[in-house]
Each structure stands twice: as structure tokens, then as C-alpha cells.
Amino acid sequence: MASITGTNSSETLKGTNDYYDYITALGGNDKVYGYYGVDFVSAGDGNDIVYGSFQSDSLFGDAGDDTLYGQSGNDGLNGGLGKDKVYGGSGADQITIGSTTEGKGDIIDGGSGLDRLVMDYSAYTAALTIAIKDWISAQTLTGGISVKNVELFQFTGTRFNDKVTGGYYNDILYGGLGADTLGGGHGNDTLSGGDGNDILNGNYGSDSIYGGAGDDKISGSYGHDYIYGDVGKDTITGGSGVDTLNGGDDNDSLKGDSGDDYLYGDAGDDIVDGGSGNDTLSGGSGADTVNAGSGNDTVQYTIGQGKDKIDGGTGNDRLIVNGLTGSFTFKPAASTNTLSDGTTFKNIENYTIYAIYGKANKITTDTGMDVINSYDGNDTITSGAGDDMVDAGDGKDTVTAGSGNDTVYLGEIAGDKADGGSGIDSVTVYRTKATTALTFSISGATATISDDTSLKYFETIRVYFGAGNDIVKSVGSLSSVTFYGYGGNDTLIGTANADTLNGGDGNDKLTAGSGDDNLDGGAGNDRIYAGAGNDYITDQSGGTNTIDAGSGNDNVYVSDGYSGALGNHTVTLASGDDTLTRGRGKGDLHADGGTGIDTISLDLADMTTGLTFTLSSSVTIVKPDITLKNFERVQIYGGSGADRFTGGTLDDRLDGGGGNDKLLGGSGNDTLTGDSGDDSIGGGAGNDTIYGDGYYINDGKDNINAGSGNDTVYIGINDIADGASGSDHLALYFAEQTKNISFVFSTGTFKPETNTTVKNFESLSYQGSSGKDTVTGSAKDDNLQGNAGNDILRGGAGMDTIHDGAGNDKIYGDSGNDFLYRSEVGTDYFDGGSGRDTLSFSFYSLSATIDLLDQAKNDGAAKGATLKSIETIIGTYADDDIRGDNTANRLEGGYGDDVLQGRGGDDILIGGGSDDWLTGGTGKDKFVFLYDGLSGEGDVVTDFKRGEDKLVIDSYTFGMAGKTKVTLVSGADPVAAGTGASFLFETDNGRLWFDADGTGEADKVLVATLQDIKTLSTSDFEFWTYI
Template sequence: MNGNAGNDVIEGENGSDTIDGGPGADMMYGGNDGDTYFVDNIGDSIVEFADGGGIDHVFSSVDYAIGTAHIENVTLTGDALDVFGNDLDNLLVGNFQNNFMDGGLGSDTMRGGAGHDIYFIRTPGDTVEEDANSGTDTVRTLLSHTLQANFENLELLGNENGRATGNNLNNRLEGNGARNFLEGMNGDDTLFGSNGNDTLDGGVGADLMNGGPGSDNFYVDNAGDRVAESRSWGGTDTVFASVDFRMGRSHIEDLRLTGNAVLGAGNGLQNEIRGNNGDNVLDGGKNNDTMMGGNGNDTYLVRAPGDEVIEAAGRGIDAVKAFRAYILADNVENLFLQTLRNDAGQGVTGINGIGNELDNTVVGNPFDNVIIGREGRDTLKGQGGADTFVFDRALGSSNVDRIIDFNVNTPNEGDMLKMKGAVFGGLTAGSLSSAHFRAGTVAQDGNDRFIFDQGTGRLWFDADGSGAGTQQLVATFEQNAVVTATDFEIF
């Protein structure tokens, strides 16, 4: 049935009718059974009733909203852009334009065409379909949703917590103002968390993840992954990285290494960095950071005075590389003092190192260091500079240190031994009297307190100076060390 150029009223009969009102604002009544309508004017109206039976189909060359009519299917033609379904289970089909399709409240099927289409999903039963290479297509929804094949973008709307999952393409996923879980899957994805405390996981590929305001969690599994956070957004953001990760300038506070990641580096904020079961290198950066290595032989780079290193007992052989004076934390074995330079490029002195109750290795830098082993059988090495080795703990077989490169081959290179008077009794504070030092193997008279055996490199202390009592071994020196009375100071 065809109308003319006027505003026609066309009534179908029983049976499957085809009605085309033609130009003008037409009123079309299909009657019973499944009817087909052609709409070409925004003023066209269609009347179908629920008891009419059949599946009714509209072909529209203008934007079309089914409204209350009992129509199931709409296909856009010509230059039509938008189509809106109703409460039924609609089939909406786009054209070659950039279409917007909203199925309404039923369980709808929406199929786009060659353009850049936008789909609004309202119910869990909605299905959207796209062919490959047919534009850049977007799903908008109030629900959690997984992108079907050939869709690029997904936007969560509303204020409910939701999950957005991508596909094998390079997806763009956007959250809403609630708590979202955005998962990119394959492809090089871009994820935006928006407001709320979100979790962003780009999946396989080199992904860009932007958390937005709130305390967000990011999962990084590719060296090309990037995390973006702004200082103005607030919250405490955490990265879980299964690959080496440097925070850089991103406004991220915390980092957790997982999987096979080795390196975790902080930024200018106060970071908390946790290692995994591997041999990690943890670098807090410029601010006062907390670093926890976990299992493995971990290395910590300490740059700020307030950096804190936390290690549990029995979890590997751990080391600190300190750019500041540093006292080894509990359960950390080794300390290596690094070179700190001022703005003029000159090395800074006063980078001193102190051990703990373990058997430590403490190594200085090329400048003047104070090195204190404390308890344990420590290995102490000054490197360059005039270094001072301090002994301030009770003597015993479990507290004999090994000193490397002390005044090697030449006396008076500047290295010193500083002894605590309360430990080495009977000595006056200040420079050691030459009468209290003997080169040899045992004390010879009542004044001999320190005995240095050049042949073995062993330094002994004799409390009575006569050799009658047992001499106690203080330290062992290596590399042809030359030790004289002038190298000692009592405090």
C-alpha cells in the first residue's frame, strides 16, 4: 500500500502488509500479522497493537523512535542516524552512517553498519553485533559489560559499581563515578577510571591507564604499560607490577612487585614499595620511603634520611646501597656506601655506615667514612679516603671483624681505629700512647694493650698488658695492612 505526497492515512488489513506513506506526515495502521513499514518523514506515525500478532518491521530513512507502538524491528536506511527501541525484544539494524542505537528495555539485538556507531545497552539480554573493519564503535551502558568482537570502545554510565572488559582490539574503556574494574584484555588499550576507587588492568599489550580521582589500583604486565595520575586527584594509588616498574613522574604512592619483576623504583612522593619472592632491587627515590623486600636476596637504594627498610629474618642475603649515612636495619646483612655529590659535582663527605647484630659486610666510598660493624663477625672495607673504623661492642669470638684495605703497604695513609674505653679498659681517652702498643704476637710488659701481628694481620687486646691473661682477638687485617700506635684513638 503506497501513499502520495500528502499527509496520508493508510490502514492495512489482516495479513502481512507492506505500507509506504510516501512524502508527508503519514498515519499507518498495519492491522494483524507481521507488517512492513517504510518511514521517510519525522512526522510519520505507525499504530500497531499487542494483539495484532506477527513481527513488524520498519525501514526508516530518518531518525526513528518506536515509542509505544507494538513494533519489533527497525532498519535504518538513507541518511538516518538514530534509532530507539521500546520495551519489546527489538532488532535494530544500522546503515553506513554513524548510528546511535538504543534498544530500550527489552532483550534487544543491535547491528551496526559501516560507520562509527554508538550502542546504548540497558538490559543484560541486549546483544550488539559489528563486522570487522566497519568503523570505530562504542558501547555505552549502565551495566557491567564485555565487548564483543569488532567493538573498540566501552563506557560505563550511571553511579553503580561496574566492570568493563575489552577484547582483542585496541580498546578504550571508561568508568563512571563509582568503583569500577576495567580490564583491557589483548591489544594496546586506553583505560580511564574516572571518579571512584578503581582497578585498572590493561591486560596483554602496551596499555595507558588513567585512574582519575580516588585511590586506584593498576596492574602492569608489559614494559610498555603507562600509568597516569594527577596530584590534584587525591587518594593513594597502587601499582601491581609483574615487570620492572619505575614510577617516574606519575603521582603514584605505592608499588607491589609480582611475578618475575625485579626492579621497583619510586618517585618524589612518600612511597611504599614491596618486593616479591625474587631478588629485587628497590629504589624509593627522593622522598622518605618504606621498602619491603620479602623473600630473595634484595638490594635497597636508600637516598633520603627518612627511608625505612623492612626485612624479616631468614629471607635471603640483603644489601643496602646508601647515598646517606645509614644504620643497617634489622635482618639486613650488607651495606655499601655510595658517592653523593653536591651541586658543584664534588663528592660529599660524612657518608658513614653502621652495621647491626648480624655478620655484616660494610663497604665505604672513595671519600672519608666512619664504619662501625657493631655485633657479629663483620667484613669492613673503607675503599678510598681516610676512613675510621669504630669498635664499640664487647669483645668475643663471635665479634671479630675483618678489615680490608687499612693503610695498605704504607703507614699513616689516614685510616684510623677508634676504640671505646668502656670496652677496652684501662685506657685514657685520646690518642693511644705508644707504650700501649706492641708489634708482635704477645704482650711483653704491663703497658702493652694492643698487639698487632704483622705476619698474620691479627690485632689483639690484652687487658693486663703482661700476657698472663688471655689475649682477645679484636680484628684481622688484610692486604698488607700497616698498623701503628698512631692509628688508634680512645673515646
């Protein structure tokens, strides 16, 4: 960071190479030049000329008739006192006029990009009437301020009655004192009335509107608006769209109008009208009148807030009642109900009820889908017809669910009585605090628990038992069950369907039926019988466990106990393609895979002596005591000893762990990992993936023969690798080395300066050292990364991917369509070679200025880079300025507010995320739009030529796969026809919108503004899938 201070004389001040410069010019008629980094300039007194850098600068003219040039970047500019000239340049700039006294006579040109003008008229002595024009092409505002090429405005009004209307973009309007009239215009605007009885209208866009003090009249009009009335008796209308309305203090009137709105009266005696749509309404505190209107609405009320009058209106409505207590019967919807505080409601079909804790409540509902939470207490609940949810909580409860598909929850207290009624019903019973043994049984339609609990007419039952030796005697014809034993020696059985049985602690017996069950023995000496079906079985204990998985494709996991006790597991898998996993530990395992293609997975990482394992029909490991038979596939993880592992004919995974291991893959497509130690690895037949080391590369001297097949081999220093036959890929990792490494891969046989010997490989992935790497890849598709050092990397033939790394690098793509990355600043040279080549700056969060015709202008993330034979540029995460040459370029801005200029040739311009400025230049250009890249302002296309250029819609992100033609509606105020996804073109200003479902104004998003275009047809569009 550099700090530069001038004198009171006229002089020239220049910034430095530092990332931040602070320049104070003081007096005199000065010239100030920013340089490399982010500049903060205070020009001081005098008639000064100030130039920013390519970064986002802050420039202050101070006193005098100053001239400010923001250049590129998102700059902040303030001319100060005097008649100033302010030029934003490219980028999204903010130009501030602190007061009309400061700004009088100023000339402001925002330049390219979406710029904002901040104006403060609070000291002005008369009311203002201002209507912002679209594009602001040479508009003169109050105070003699000339403005053009500024799209966004931030305005603070006088203390009088101002009338201000925003433009086509996202404006911020503050009324201040007085009875103001503010209109948002187009765009997602922010309006604040301040004090006074204001009239506020959001108009188009999704606006945020704040009434402030006074009796305000507020309308959201179109879009998804947020409106807060604040202090005063406000009248608020949401308009179309999904609006959020809050009246604030005093007696307000709220109307949602169309759309699924959220209305909250807040304090005061409010009138809340939902209008059409599926609304959510609450009067808040006070004696409110709530009319939900048409649609399926939700009304929220807490007993004691006030004496409200609630009318659900038409539709299938819901009332949420908080604080209910005692006895209450909800009458049919058409009847009027009266709560204990005098609140009345009618035309409500469904209820969500939250009773007061600890009370003995008696609640009866009518038809409808009700949710009843009675909490603790000895409750009596009758839910009536409909699909209801009843949570009775703790207490000795009686629940009658009635007809419908009901869900009932019963708490910890014994003696509950529940009747599911007709329909497909489920009940969950909690008895985890029980200390004595419980017995569950079923007779006909009634299930009983031996603590005087009765469950009648339920199809699904879940019981969470306690510490006793619990027994499930019968399950009848239940659809499914869930039983958790927790403590005790439990005996649990399942149905013929998909069940969950968990024994918990103790010596448990679990017996499932023929469904796809989930079984867990828990701690203790367990016996598990899974039966038919594709079951998942777990037993992680140090006990003696017996598992019979039965038929089906089962997945079994066993391990030692969490306490460290060694398990002794006997597993029979029977028929099906099963997987048995033995977790880490030293316990014993005896398993029979049975028929089918079965997989055994063994974690032997805790073993310190070398083990030998060869997959065959019968395998024995002496220590630990493991006997296996009838397994066809293996996954094995060795310990620290010298292991000998051999796979079979299928796709195996062998990991030697520590020690000097010997691995042989067999004939499948195997994954072999030597891990630490000096390992010997043979891939055998098949397309194998071989790692000489594991997570820590360069750990040991490995000797690898990939065998036949198309193999991939990962090695580091001191390793020997032979790809043998097939088309093999070598991945070299030398990132921890400091030596200069040089090799040409064309023969596939070489010995670089790392005691590494390789041969018979056809393609390469390379991660270089911190020294100078000079590497030439193969004739196939390679991936090269230089890391630190002044590297020379050549891809050779093929579609190569090359990263530069730190240092002054030279990157050559050679022939093929190559992808080059710049990730570190240096004096770098990028030559794509023949083919259509790409240079990406996507790793940067620093802005880039890139000019393929005048590379002396390359700056920021592109500083020091020389580009040759590069056809495609991908920008950074920040705000870029990218300009092509006179050939056919593809320019992608990436994230940020980018400026793209194609110049000559048939160019493709893709702005990407945020709001971009696109200029195609000469040639048949394509402007590509991605739906997930759209933001509030959309892109600006400066030179679209009908009949020559195309507007390209990415069919994937716009959800229009398979489409061949757009639906286009044109006009001064076009409206979608309600027939699905549509594009809307405003002929008076060139704005192109997208309405995803064709439902109208509220859901549309701005795609782009086409400068100087008044007509558009479907032939101007084409579809594309972004690659």
C-alpha cells in the first residue's frame, strides 16, 4: 500500500505498482494517474484531471472544475464542488452528487456498464418533479446537471412535496420530508416515503417499499413486492405477484390482490384482505378484520391478541390457532365459531391447533385435514374425517382419528387409547422411560401393549420400548412395523413387508419377514434372521452374533463393539448378490456367501503382522480368525505388515496399507493401492486403476506392472511403472520436488530426474515440481500442471489441458483443441497452436482486462500475459473487460459485470452471471444467454443486427430442451399468452424478458436490453446447449 501526498502547486501525481494507492493532491490544477491497483484519490482544490486504473477506484474531485475518468472497473466517482465532468468508463460505476449545490452545471457520462447516479436534493428549497428517461441520453436534471448513459438512480428528495418516477432499472428513491409521490418505474426498486402522507407505487419489478411516518397510500402493482407501512394509518395494495405486506403501527388497510401473498396487520385494528391467490394472513395485535378471500388461504391467530373477525372466504382454507385450552368443538366450515377471547371465525375447512402445555384438553374437529398438538395432559381428541395428524404428547390420552389417512403420536405415559378409524393410519408410541418388560401383541384389528395401551384400526405401528426384556408376540396383518428395543433382552418380529427392527442393548432376537427390512442388533449377543427381501443388516458389537440374511440381495455390516470388545460374527448370506462388510477391528468372522455374486469387504488396518489373502471358493486367515467361502468379489484393506493380496475374476479393490505389500489384481477391472511402503503391484488383465501410494504420494519405492487392458497408473518419485499392453495413462506427481525436470513423452518411455522409471504409456497427467519443468506431452489428450518455477509445457497433439502455475511460464497447446488455464500472475506466454484453443482465467477473483489486438492493455488477472493463437477467452469471477481480434472468437465473461467486444469475425459472446455489456462488432455474431446467469438488470447488447446476428437461448438452463422455436410476444407492454414459456419484447425500449410459465408480470426476468432495436421476430433466435 502506497500513500502519496502532493503540494499546493499544480503538479502530476502517479500511482504505484502496489495493490492500494492513497493519493492526496491538495491545491493546484493537478493531473493524477492511478496505476496498477485500487486507487483512492482526493484531488483537492483546483481544476484537476483524474484518471483511475483498471480496478475499482474511488475518485474525489473536491473543490474546483474537475474532470474524472473512471476507466475500467466498478468505480466510485464524486466531482465535489464546481462544474465537473465525470466519465465512468466501462464497468458498473457509482457517480455521486452530494448536493445540488455541488452538482450544479456538472456533465456526467456513465459510459458502458450499468452505472448508478446518486443525488441528494434534501437541501433544495422547492418541490421537485423528476421523471427519469430510459437510457438517459443527454437529459438535463434540476440544477443544470447533464446526464447520459446512466441506468440506475438513487434519489433523496426535498422537504417539500416531490413527484419522482424512476427509470427502467433498479432505482432507490427516498422522499424525505413532505407528502411525496414516488413511482418505481421498471426494475426492482426501493422506495421510502419518509415523513408525510405519501403516495408510493412500485409499478413494474419486485420492489421494496417503506411508507415511513404518515398516512401513506402504497401499491406494489406488478412483481413480487415487499411493503412495510410503518407508523400511520396506511392503505396498502400488493397488486399482482407474490407480495409481502406489513401494516406496521396504527389501524391499517391491507389488500393482497392477486398472487400468493403474505399479509401481516401488525399493531392496531387492521383490515386485512387476502384477495385472490393462496395467501397467508395474520391480523397481529388489535381487533382485526381478516378476510382471506378466494384461494386456499392460511390464517394465523394467537388467542389473546385481540377480538378478531376472521372469514376464510372461498377455497380450502386453514386456520392456525395458538394457545387453545379446555374444551372446544370446531363447527362445520359454514358455521361461526367463537374462541374464548371473543374472536370469531367462519368458512375455515382445516385447522392447525397448538394447545397450552400441561392442560387436559378436549378437542373435536370436523372434516378437513387437521393438525392437532395437545402436548402434555390427559387429553381427549376426536379429529373427525380427513387426513389428520394428532400429537397427543405425554399423558393418558384418548384419540379417535375418524376416517381418512391419519397419523397419531402418543407420548411416554401408559394407558393411551387410540382408534385410527377407517383409512390407512399410522401410530407411533414412545415407551423409552419404561423400566419393566412390555409385551406387544395383536388380535384382529386391535394391538395392545401390556401397560394398558390399546391401538385399534392402525395399519402401521411404531413402538420405542424401554429398558425391560420386551417381547413382540404377534404383528397380525399390519402393513409395516418399527420396533426399537433399547435396553433389555428383546424379542422383536416383523411383518411380511418392509420393517425396521433395532434390538438396542442386550441379547436380542430379531426375526424379519419377507420384505426389504432394516435390522440392527445393537450391543450384546444377538441373533438376527432377516428372511427374504433385500435387507440391510447391522451388528456392531463385541458380542457373539449370528446373522442369517436369508434370500435376496442383502447388505450386511459387522464390526467390533464401540467399547473395544472383539466381536465374533457368524454370517450366512444364502441366495442373492450380497455384500458383507467387516469393519475395522480384530474380531473373528465366519461367513458363507451362498449362491449369487457376493462381495466381501475386509478392513484389516489394525493388523500389524503381514496377511495373505487369495480370493477363492474358500479362504482362511489365521489371525484374526476369519473363514470365508463362496465369495466372488473382494475389497480388502491391509494393515502395517507385509501383506500378500490376490483378487479374482471380477472387479476387486485391494489396498495394502502400510508395509512392503504385494498386490495382484486378477482379471477384472480392479483398483489397486500400494499405500505406504515399497510395494509390488500387478494389474493383471482388465482396465485397472493403480495407485503406487495412497493419500500421501511419494511414500515408498513401488514397482508396478499394469498388465493387459487400458490402465491408469498414479506414481511419484522413486517408482517403477510399466504400462505393458493396452492404451495406458500415466499420472505423475512431482509437486513436492524442487529439481528441474525435463522430458519428452512422445515415446512413452523415459526416466526424469526423480529416480522414476516408466515405459509403455500412451498419455500423461503431470503435476510439476517447484523447479523449472520442461515437459512435452503425448499425441493423445494430456493434463499438465507446472506449479512453481519458470516452466515450459507443451501439450503435443490431442485435446490437452495445461495449467501455468507460479513463475514465468511458456505454455504451448500445439495441435488439437486445447484448454489452457492461467492461475498465477507472471510474465507468461500462451500459444494455443493449431485448432480452436481456449485460455481460461476462471481461477481468479481479480478482474481482468484482455485485448487480443492490443495486448499491451492486458491487465489485472491478465497482466504480463502474451497470447497467441487463442480463439476462446473465459473470464474471471470478477468484472472483466474482454476484447477479441478480427477472427471468430468465443468470449465468456464468467461471473461479474463484464464488458465483451467481439470485433471482427463471427463471434460468440456469453456474458455469464450478473449484468454484462456485449458488443459483437462486424461479422455474424451470436449472443448467448444462460437462465441461471440472469440477474436484475440483464445484459445489454449494443449492436445486434437483425438478419445477421442471433440471440441464442441455452435450452438446458431455460428449461426448454427439445424446443426448436421460441414463443415471442412484442409490443409496448407485452403480456404472456399463458401458454407456457414465452419471451416478451418491449418495442419502445428494446428490453427482452423471459416468462417461464407464461403467467404474467410477476414471474418474468429481464434477459437483455437490445440497443436501437424496435422490432424482433422468432427468426432472430436459436437454441443451443451450453458446453
